[in-house]
Amino acid sequence: MTDVRPAVSGDSTPEAEVLDTLFHSDQGGHEQVVLCQDRPTGLRAVIAVHSTALGPALGGTRFHAYPEAAHPESAALADALRLARGMTYKNALAGLDHGGGKAVIIGDPEKIKSEELLLAYGRCVAALGGRYVTACDVGTYVADMDVVARTCRWTTGRSPENGGAGDSSVLTAYGVFEAMLASAEHRWGSPELTGRTVGVAGVGKVGHLLVDQLIEAGARVLVHDVNPDAVRRVLTAHPSVVALNSEDELISDPSLDIYAPCALGGVLNDHTVPLLRAGIVCGAANNQLDHPGVEKDLAERGILYAPDYVVNSGGVIQVADELHGFDFARAKTKAADIRLTTREIFQRAESDGVPPAVAADRIAEHRIAQARSLDRPFA
Structure with a gap:
């Protein structure tokens, strides 16, 4: 698990463009961005915390396969940044005591999603100590949140059988x-x-x-x-x-x-x-x-x-x-x-x-x- 670092000056790679957004653009201003990896399960994920001004960042986990030709890690990072910022505004206007965050797991959920991978992802979220609370998004479901919750107590969107609210x-x-x-x-x-x-x-x-x-x-x-x-x-x-x-x-x-x-x-x-x-x-x-x-x-x-x-x-x-x-x-x-x-x-x-x-x-x-x-x- 690694915090994102700024690119070298003059770097024009897709990753550098995303980092320029993170540190300099009006679309940026994120408090924290974390890269997560667990090689045994194939987990590659980005967790973006845009703001905790109103409370712990709340936002779903997107599980998505980005085209290899489009630099999937860079595309996932850009997606997470954009979505996390949007959650800050959404939660504020919903009157919630939550800031905005979002996570993206990189890969085709039909091919790589597994119980072990979701448990590893839960450990990554838990390592943030409550700064980010996760839930369902595209590619993840109530049953997945039930698994994630086994290693992370900062998980919502669970099934009623597991103390949650079910499908939102x-x-x-x-x-x-x-x-x-x-x-x-x-x-x-x-x-x-x-x-x-x-x-x-x-x-x-x-x-x-x-x-x-x-x-x-x-x-x-x-x-x-x-x-x-x-x-x-x-x-x-x-x-x-x-x-x-x-x-x-x-x-x-x-x-x-x-x-x-x-x-x-x-x-x-x-x-x-x-x-x-x-x-x-x-x-x-x-x-x-x-x-x-x-x-x-x-x-x-x-x-x-x-x-x-x-x-x-x-x-x-x-x-x-x-x-x-x-x-x-x-x-x-x-x-x-x-x-x-x-x-x-x-x-x-x-x-x-x-x-x-x-x-x-x-x-x-x-x-x-x-x-x-x-x-x-x-x-």
Whole structure:
């Protein structure tokens, strides 16, 4: 386990670019980055702690195979840095007493994931002494957190049988729906979704639960997913749902009122924004804005963007609650505040004359700055 060191001046390798981000970019400012390795199990991991100003850093563990041609270690490091910073802002706006962190295990989970590797990873997290609390993310599941917890007590997202809250998709979808109601109210003067057309891109763990709520609310729902089984499950449950053949077809549908990206990040980009016909973007996917400036492009087109890290914070609210002995009703009550927070962001955006994404950052940064001024220990 090794702390990352700065690159040699003039080094132009991918690793040097990431380290430049860590130490010099506005996207950096991380308190600590740790590289973890356990050769007997094949573990290679990055743990990034962005901030502990509000409390122990909380964020999931991503298990992902990065293309060898793209320098997998460098790509994983860049991913961890970006995701950890995002968790700082997400936790701050969720009103949690947690800073932001993220971990990435490098490799194909279908090929290298094992009990021994997860136990070794747990020991790496435990060595941080509580500065970082881990949970599930892409490629890791409740059963994996049960294993990690055997060597690390700073683990959440466990199964109910092991004292945890189980799958956090339920509260994630609930929070997205609450944010969508706030968005509709701000845009159209009413949270009523009856007769509105909502396009859900990605109907996996969160997306299909969101569809359930939208149908119950009287919305007309369009969906797209690269997984035909996921689409089939939705159509079986809700025959009125319309499945489209591509993402472009979904976002450019002339009847679309709300676009809900619930799959991959980077979906709001120079290609998709000009095609988008919706008046609102509100979905569960992380890191929806492909690059800085997209939030301005959306605003210039009159599209109301609900910042993703606010919209999808129901999941982190659930896993944070687990650390205090999980109570679903208590966690759901806190997740309901996502509607109020979304409303506050839109009001701040209007008063400051900035896009909602900028307003959300400002609100989060204010809370973090207040915590730093108190200079309170996280433990």
